[in-house]
Amino acid sequence: MLTALDLDKVFKRALQNGGEFAEAFYENTTSNQIYYEDKRVDRILSGVDSGVGLRIIYGGQSVYGYTTELTAAGLVELADTLSKVVAGKLTSTGAISFEKIKPGLNYKILKDPAGLALKNKLEYVDRANTAAWAACKDIKQVTAGYIETLRRIEVANSLGHLGEDQKQYLTFYAQLVGERD
Incomplete structure (x- = not known):
């Protein structure tokens, strides 16, 4: 994503008033969420940031x-705006050649939760809800949830370093409230 945004021009503009170093950070996060409450599906949300x-x-x-x-x-407009805050002389005018850097940590995802049908996800949350209600006669409220998140990032800087990473998160929970006389 970042490499498609003419970073050489962006960083030149960012450093045009005396900046010593500049970096760009791109993030794209997709999320799917299922919430169960009062023994039924309360809401299903999906979004991208x-x-x-x-x-x-x-x-x-x-x-x-x-x-x-x-x-x-x-x-480029953002770089121009930010560079107005920087006072001083031009410190960098040379072209930037980007070198991709791989992250040192790599988690292996055995089964991508995004590939699971919504019907199956709903069944898992329903099973958790049913099991929670059956756990004890004193249970008065159950909230169950399923949240899957995929976070993609890219970082590039005026030294020519370019890195990217992707992380997948899955949260599954049941929260119980009990009452006893």
Whole structure:
């Protein structure tokens, strides 16, 4: 994603007023959630959050901004805005050649939860709900949930480093409230 946004131009603009270092951080997170309450499906949510943050370091200080406009023009505009905060002389005008860096940690996902049909996910949450209610006669409330999240990030900087990572999270829970006289 970041490499499609003309980062060389973005970083030149970010550093045009004396910045010493700049980095861009892209994040795209998708989430699917199922909530069970009162012995029924309460809500099902799905969403995507995306954006790019830009940080400029200058004279021991930093300035940061972000945009959800994922275009080269949007990121260049952000770089121009942030660079106005930076006072000083132009410190970097050379072209940047990006070198991809691999993350040191890699988790193996055996079965992608996104590939599981919604019907099956609902069955799992329903089974947890049923088991929770059956656990004790004193149970007065059960909330059960299933949350799957896929987070993709990319980081690039004015030194030419480019890294990307992807993490998948799955949360499954049952919360019980009991009451006894």
